[in-house]
Amino acid sequence: MTRAGRVLLWGLVLLVIVGLGIFFFVVPQRVEAAMNGVLQPPPYAASDRAKVLHKSIEVADLHADPLLWGRDLVARGTRGQVDIPRLSEGNVALQVFSVVSKSPHNLNIERNDDRSDDITLLAIAQHWPPRTWFSLKERALYQAARLHDMAARSQGKFVIVKSKGDLARFLERRKTERGIVAGLLALEGAQVLEGDPANVDVMFDAGYRMMSAAHFFDTEMGGSAHGVDKGGLTDKGRDMIRRMEAKKMILDIAHASPAQIDDVLAMATRPVVVSHTGVKGTCDNRRNLSDDQLRAIAAKGGLIGIGFWETAICGTDAAAIAKAQSYAAGVIGVDHLALGSDFDGAVATPFDATGLVQITDALLAQGFSDADIGKAMGGNQIRFMLENLPD
Template sequence: MKKALLSLTGLIVIAAIAWFTLSPSIFEKQTNMIDGKPLPGIRAEAQELHDSLFIVDLHSDTLLWKRKITDSVDYGHVDMKRLQQGNVGLQIFSSVTKTPKGQNYDSNSAETDNITLLAISQLQPFRTWFSLFERQMWHMTKLDRAVADSEGQLAAMAVSDNVTALRSLRQSEREQGTQPRTIGVMFSAEGLQTLEGNRENLEKFYNAGMRMAGLVHFFDNELAGSMHGEEKGGLTEFGREIVRDMEEMGMIVDIAHCSHACVADILAMARRPVVSSHGGVQAVCGVNRNLSDEEIRGVAATGGIIGLGYWDGAMCDTDPKSVAKAVLHVRDLVGIEHAALGSDFDGAVTTRFDTSGIVHVTQALMDAGLSEEEIRAVMGGNALRVLEQGLIPLLQLPEENPELDQSGESGQ
């Protein structure tokens, strides 16, 4: 009996070890996929132009998964090596902290959460298991560690000076006859339910490195209604306070996932450029999470940008030609200066290519008849402008802020 009990205990321990070791990567391999549909060969002139670009991607959810950005893997969409292969100059990494069971684009309750089980199965610190605030802080710690482990190949973007310096550094690397290796990284949030109702937590997030945030994700919260929530309301008074605080401290407001009422409220009060970090336009793909023409005009009126994604929920397919079609719509409606990239890589989506293959977007824009100047703007120039306008300069940082050193990088 004793031997049988010991054997059973051993089997349970082995099963538990296997679960915690293998299940996170197995789940991700089944979640962040490439559909394998055909892609055209890349022409020499497209590759040459692509290699000369400064590329910015406004949205990737890589921090959600149990792997290091600095590790090269053969699954998912983003890691440091593939960013370099794709010539990405600046990647914004977003933090997903809660998603509803049965997640869909139409209506979701805030009562359930899939990420708690994921946090436990990944053996994240215990404090993250039942606190959205701590989950957010953990994702910022992961990004800080990636920067520290990158041997200078990843650089944190905390103030506008960092963005300007990165431009110069990558240009210098290119002038030396080498493909640029230094990649800027910035932290964003997918929904500020992580504030847990406490306005003071926003400053804690800023001090830890957050520089952009969407107010909601797939459900309504105490700040605003989600396009995918049950009520789909506008900004609450708490939400208005947070938008004002974000703009004042130099944190970019992201309207992705906001309800129509929420988008209208934010655009009406915005004093800095607003972004839609990842999604599409209803004129190309008529799903409810995409922007109407009126909303595109509203973002443009703030000087902001629309980050266009590569998955079927944003484009109704995964063909790079659809991304180009969406870019053309934004250009013709409000001007090329308001179109940008927002992949949603590693966001539980299926795409045609990973970040090493962004050259397919460059070629699709060429094929659509865009000029070199327009392509440079869409692929990164517009985003760089908004980041430099939305973040504060180093000289404006409060002197009493102990979390930021003189380089403007997070001290955590």
């Protein structure tokens, strides 16, 4: 090889090394920063009355996706919307951590198939183990293990709850340790079962206590509101629900097709949740729930987690969140309201987890009583978990 050839070869090697370095150490952070924006940076203003009230209540959120992005949630982050320190500052007692295992290219709320997946490259770039690159079940197991490791390293500031007893003990501790946070593991879409309802047991043993049949595409268990066929539950999906109910896992029907919602409510013997959504009464699109769906879910004893992003609420501030809460309360009553932020779910939100006091303030402006605000901000969610988690 000539000297010029050697120079060219080493130049190409250097370019490959630099390119790999950018792929593994720069791209994931840039992608997260771009996809999980905060429309207003902290600190967040609120009325004195709202600040006092917010400190006195137990806040709980039914849906956030920070595990997708590879950050250590024990440390306070400089990007994204959620981590344990920011949850603590926002007075969050209970946060549901949902795991996204697959996401189609060109994601939209109208029609997606299951033939593509943006998570594979993200998993490789974030150094997930090779077993996760092409197995959705392994991705779920890996993310559960990561959250358990974070809890173990948190020096007691963060605990994972899996049962009524776990949550009751945590709440007793929190009476004197107000800054501690509890987490509950959830699965966004039953594609992690890889077509076998028996894998419900595997997910339960890994610590998951909530799951939906579908996310943004139809699965072997049921149809998505954003899928191709948008069908109801399949026979496998019915088997999945029976297994979940036997384990006292909570069924989430966020993203479910209307046909799936009807099928679920017809067969479910336990209350269900819609972990993150909007309502058509304030924001009419395929993503959101009709009044009839709200009533049917409430009649089963369910909860409606109102989201924080624009497609859910047709707005970009806490006032729009409170408006959706107020509308839902008018249809089904305050006892079925909840928060479903979708923090770190590839959406922009008005604030990060430290700004939840702004919703308390906006609910006051809507005329909610202090007691009703306590219910909507977390009291309902905690009551629901104490009633429906495994013993």
